[in-house]
Amino acid sequence: MSMTCWETVQAYGLRSIGIGENLLPRSDFTLCQQLTLIGSGMIWNIYFGVLALTAGFFLANAIALARNARNPLIRKPAEWYVFVFRGSPLFIQFFLAYEALVLLPKGGVDILGIHLNTAWTTRAWAGALLVLFLNTAAYSAEIFHGALKSIPKGDLEAAEAYGLTGWKKFIRIEWPTMLRLGWPAYTNEAIFLFHATTLVFFSGFPAFAQKGDALYYANYFADKTFNPFIPYPIVAFYFILLTLAVTFFYGRVNRHLNRHLPSNIRSKIRLRPQLIR
Amino acid sequence: MFEACADPKAIEGMTWTACYLTSAKHIDFYWSFLTVLLLLLITAPAALGMGFLGATAARSHIPPVSWIGKVYIWMVRGVPDIIFFLFFVIALDQAIEYSKSLMVCPSHEWPWQGLEFRVCPEAKVPLAKSAPFWHQAYGFFLAVVTFAIVFGAFVANVIFGAMNAVPRAQLETAEAYGMSRRQVFRRILIPQMWVYALPGLGNLWMILIKATPLLFLLGVKDIVYYARELGGSKTQAYEYPHGDWRLYYFLGLMVFYLVFTRISEIGISKLTRRLSHGQATAGGEAVRRAAA
Numbered sequence: 001m002s003m004t005c006w007e008t009v010q011a012y013g014l015r016s017i018g019i020g021e022n023l024l025p026r027s028d029f030t031l032c033q034q035l036t037l038i039g040s041g042m043i044w045n046i047y048f049g050v051l052a053l054t055a056g057f058f059l060a061n062a063i064a065l066a067r068n069a070r071n072p073l074i075r076k077p078a079e080w081y082v083f084v085f086r087g088s089p090l091f092i093q094f095f096l097a098y099e100a101l102v103l104l105p106k107g108g109v110d111i112l113g114i115h116l117n118t119a120w121t122t123r124a125w126a127g128a129l130l131v132l133f134l135n136t137a138a139y140s141a142e143i144f145h146g147a148l149k150s151i152p153k154g155d156l157e158a159a160e161a162y163g164l165t166g167w168k169k170f171i172r173i174e175w176p177t178m179l180r181l182g183w184p185a186y187t188n189e190a191i192f193l194f195h196a197t198t199l200v201f202f203s204g205f206p207a208f209a210q211k212g213d214a215l216y217y218a219n220y221f222a223d224k225t226f227n228p229f230i231p232y233p234i235v236a237f238y239f240i241l242l243t244l245a246v247t248f249f250y251g252r253v254n255r256h257l258n259r260h261l262p263s264n265i266r267s268k269i270r271l272r273p274q275l276i277r
Numbered sequence: 278m279f280e281a282c283a284d285p286k287a288i289e290g291m292t293w294t295a296c297y298l299t300s301a302k303h304i305d306f307y308w309s310f311l312t313v314l315l316l317l318l319i320t321a322p323a324a325l326g327m328g329f330l331g332a333t334a335a336r337s338h339i340p341p342v343s344w345i346g347k348v349y350i351w352m353v354r355g356v357p358d359i360i361f362f363l364f365f366v367i368a369l370d371q372a373i374e375y376s377k378s379l380m381v382c383p384s385h386e387w388p389w390q391g392l393e394f395r396v397c398p399e400a401k402v403p404l405a406k407s408a409p410f411w412h413q414a415y416g417f418f419l420a421v422v423t424f425a426i427v428f429g430a431f432v433a434n435v436i437f438g439a440m441n442a443v444p445r446a447q448l449e450t451a452e453a454y455g456m457s458r459r460q461v462f463r464r465i466l467i468p469q470m471w472v473y474a475l476p477g478l479g480n481l482w483m484i485l486i487k488a489t490p491l492l493f494l495l496g497v498k499d500i501v502y503y504a505r506e507l508g509g510s511k512t513q514a515y516e517y518p519h520g521d522w523r524l525y526y527f528l529g530l531m532v533f534y535l536v537f538t539r540i541s542e543i544g545i546s547k548l549t550r551r552l553s554h555g556q557a558t559a560g561g562e563a564v565r566r567a568a569a
Contacts, residue, residue, distance in 0.1 A: 087538040088531050089487040095501070096531060099508075099524040195357035202359070202494055219363060226394040228371075232364040236356040243355040 005032040016040040041214035048197040052132035060140035085138030098204030124205035147182030180257040187250040285516045306503040323425035328432025365423040420495045435477035442473040479545035
């Protein structure tokens with residue numbers, strides 16, 4: 001039975017989240033099937049990337065501030081957190097998190113009389129998202145901390161001369177300047193976090209009912225056809241599109257952060273390579 | 278290993294632990310750490326060489342050569358590197374077996390027939406009857422080449438940037454002294470570019486360390502493989518039965534990596550200080566002031 005390409009898209013377009021045809025194609029693979037299924041897997045890469053970055057942004061700000069604190073009781077834990085997540089491979093972090101989450105009692109735990117179900121934490125959508133969130137928060141915190149340290153002294157003195165102190169100085173001067181200075185590096189972090197989402201189904205977290213990400217399906221096709229020259233370039237193509245979209249979006253934010261500056265001293269976003277964390 | 282370990286079921290406590298940690302499989306596990314170090318030891322210079330070639334090619338005045346260099350540098354941007362890892366390992370294997378088949382096979386069929394890659398048995402690398410060691414060694418070799426290609430592109434990017442960062446005046450002065458293009462490259466550009474390349478290279482070294490668990494994905498029996506094997510729960514059928522200890526084994530790996538990256542960090546900062554000596558940069562100025 002051969003399907004037209006449009007029928008394939010209808011059958012497999014949302015396969016990665018369990019909608020549509022249940023059985024994956026097993027023989028006579030067409031280019032259309034590969035494009036559709038791998039594209040369907042991108043839903044997961046976008047899901048992990050967007051949620052981890054959004055939540056991670058807030059934690060990163062908190063950690064960056066904690067790292068800047070004078071009180072060692074606040075500063076030390078933040079430094080350790082960043083060290084542990086930046087100093088070890090994300091791959092190992094995924095494994096470790098999975099093994100730790102599996103050890104939670106299967107039936108759930110009772111805390112203060114409330115029954116908590118724990119089975120869902122070992123699923124990729126929750127467990128892997130948690131790891132990615134903690135991981136990106138550590139990397140971003142380091143970026144924001146560096147930016148916080150490089151705020152020009154004159155800016156802070158000017159703020160004080162205007163009578164801004166404490167919280168007001170922070171929210172009106174330090175925080176916006178920190179974001180502006182750190183934004184180009186943070187853009188790179190966002191791109192590479194999206195790239196890191198491809199590790200999810202290759203380490204620790206199993207894919208249930210063959211619901212996986214783009215690389216999971218590309219690997220499926222490469223295993224079945226023994227031909228890596230079609231599926232992997234397809235994932236590569238999707239990721240180039242995703243990278244362009246991320247660069248565009250973060251570029252808009254960067255423009256907004258730099259809007260008050262003369263055009264020659266605005267900070268530009270430059271792509272800098274960073275591999276697997 | 279020890280006399281007392283002859284009957285593991287009869288012993289307990291510290292002796293059990295000592296025997297357990299020195300079992301044959303654990304010794305293999307400890308050796309696999311050397312596999313990781315060996316990979317780093319081979320890959321780092323290989324990637325440096327590839328990167329150097331790539332950057333030099335990208336700077337070339339002959340357009341096709343410079344395009345090749347630039348495409349190589351841009352290749353790994355925008356695409357997750359793990360895709361390259363998975364791709365190159367199969368692609369290289371098939372390229373090697375296909376070229377071998379052209380030489381040793383009686384008939385030269387197109388190897389991608391239907392859903393398989395088929396070459397005659399004599400063209401298999403390694404041959405099906407080879408010892409398991411050669412299969413492991415070949416897998417490791419493919420992994421090393423893949424690492425060198427992918428990391429070489431990243432190194433090329435760093436070195437290309439560093440070469441452009443060497444002040445123009447330095448090169449022009451050398452030209453004014455009558456040095457040829459080759460001499461300027463060797464005597465002025467190369468010695469000066471390292472200090473600009475070092476922060477990027479140091480960063481890449483850390484990333485390379487953290488990329489070594491990928492060996493597991495490439496099918497090499499590395500530390501991740503053994504941690505999963507040894508940690509998995511063992512029934513009474515095994516010599517040393519225990520529950521699911523994978524968490525502890527992975528904690529061990531985590532500590533190994535943390536220590537390794539921390540030591541590297543300290544080493545890199547020392548190297549930076551040494552290379553800054555006598556350089557016309559802020560770092561070099563700091564070294565001069567400290568000495569005075």
